[in-house]
Amino acid sequence: MNKPSPIKENDHLLQVLHLKTHYPVKGGFFKRTLGYVKAVDDVSFEIKKGETLGLVGESGCGKSTTGRTIMRLVNPTSGQIFFQGRDISKIKGKQLRGIRRNLQMVFQDPYASLNPMQRVGDMIAEPIYNFMKKSKQEMKDEVMELLNKVGLQQEAYNQYAHEFSGGQRQRIGIARALALRPKLIIADEPVSALDVSVQSQVLNLLKQLQKEFDLTFLFIAHNLSVVKHISDRIGVMYLGHIVEMANKKDLYNTPLHPYTQALISSIPHPDPRKKAERIILQGDVPSPINPPAGCPFHSRCPQAKLECLTVKPSLKEVRESHKVACHLY
Numbered sequence: 182m183n184k185p186s187p188i189k190e191n192d193h194l195l196q197v198l199h200l201k202t203h204y205p206v207k208g209g210f211f212k213r214t215l216g217y218v219k220a221v222d223d224v225s226f227e228i229k230k231g232e233t234l235g236l237v238g239e240s241g242c243g244k245s246t247t248g249r250t251i252m253r254l255v256n257p258t259s260g261q262i263f264f265q266g267r268d269i270s271k272i273k274g275k276q277l278r279g280i281r282r283n284l285q286m287v288f289q290d291p292y293a294s295l296n297p298m299q300r301v302g303d304m305i306a307e308p309i310y311n312f313m314k315k316s317k318q319e320m321k322d323e324v325m326e327l328l329n330k331v332g333l334q335q336e337a338y339n340q341y342a343h344e345f346s347g348g349q350r351q352r353i354g355i356a357r358a359l360a361l362r363p364k365l366i367i368a369d370e371p372v373s374a375l376d377v378s379v380q381s382q383v384l385n386l387l388k389q390l391q392k393e394f395d396l397t398f399l400f401i402a403h404n405l406s407v408v409k410h411i412s413d414r415i416g417v418m419y420l421g422h423i424v425e426m427a428n429k430k431d432l433y434n435t436p437l438h439p440y441t442q443a444l445i446s447s448i449p450h451p452d453p454r455k456k457a458e459r460i461i462l463q464g465d466v467p468s469p470i471n472p473p474a475g476c477p478f479h480s481r482c483p484q485a486k487l488e489c490l491t492v493k494p495s496l497k498e499v500r501e502s503h504k505v506a507c508h509l510y
């Protein structure tokens with residue numbers, strides 16, 4: 182297997198090396214560990230400063246767990262997470278709190294992630310209050326500026342989350358995530374709960390804020406069109422593994438992995454006459470408790486060969502900046 186090596190501080194903002202997050206499955210009278218859900222199983226990638234890396238895949242493929250593990254909301258089972266050149270995979274307490282200033286998350290359900298009892302102004306000010314020594318007036322000025330940056334009226338300061346639409350709530354969530362001027366934002370399905378008409382507004386806002394605040398994004402979504410809209414590079418996940426990683430253009434124009442080919446064939450084309458034949462995958466995604474031997478995709482792959490049943494393919498660069506985990510290459 183190609184072993185990626187740790188990077189120097191200035192090369193990338195984030196590098197993830199052989200990350201595994203396995204959850205124990207307990208059962209029986211004594212709540213013994215009966216097995217493990219291999220939610221993330223040997224994932225490696227890196228994100229450059231200012232870049233947006235999209236992670237895409239069906240629900241349960243491990244993309245959200247990858248984001249939550251990088252945020253250290255979940256502890257990794259093994260592997261390393263380098264942020265600004267420093268391994269943050271095992272840090273705790275004060276050190277972890279310090280790192281969280283620079284690493285923020287935007288969640289799928291803006292309503293669930295906002296406190297319904299708190300005024301919007303207090304919600305956005307909370308991280309500033311916790312991390313920065315600022316006067317009341319300075320905090321208020323800061324919050325007003327953030328509201329303006331995310332396209333909300335100043336009146337929002339004294340209102341509650343339930344008084345806003347889904348798109349506006351997501352703008353509040355984004356303002357809160359920006360409050361500490363983080364370097365990396367992990368956006369986990371940030372627009373999937375929103376109407377299609379509002380989705381592009383929020384995506385365009387994120388793009389605009391990325392330039393203004395010098396942000397780097399890990400953008401997690403199941404919708405390929407959404408990921409295409411915002412990402413520079415895209416990693417495709419299946420059953421806890423990254424099976425393909427390439428820049429946006431190469432991934433959508435020349436997908437190499439049979440799974441990516443099937444996903445892309447399902448995107449509606451604006452001109453139905455130009456639409457390539459849709460590849461329908463047979464069967465369900467296998468259980469991450471008992472993943473298949475060999476290639477994790479072999480039970481559904483239309484091109485599987487004998488070798489695929491026993492030998493797991495590693496993620497290899499087969500074209501410039503285009504990696505794939507498949508024995509066909």
Ligand code: SF4
Pocket residue numbers: 438439440476477478479480482483484485486489494506507508509
């Ligand atoms: Fe299909 Fe084999 Fe490639 Fe896996 S390694 S995607 S089973 S061809």
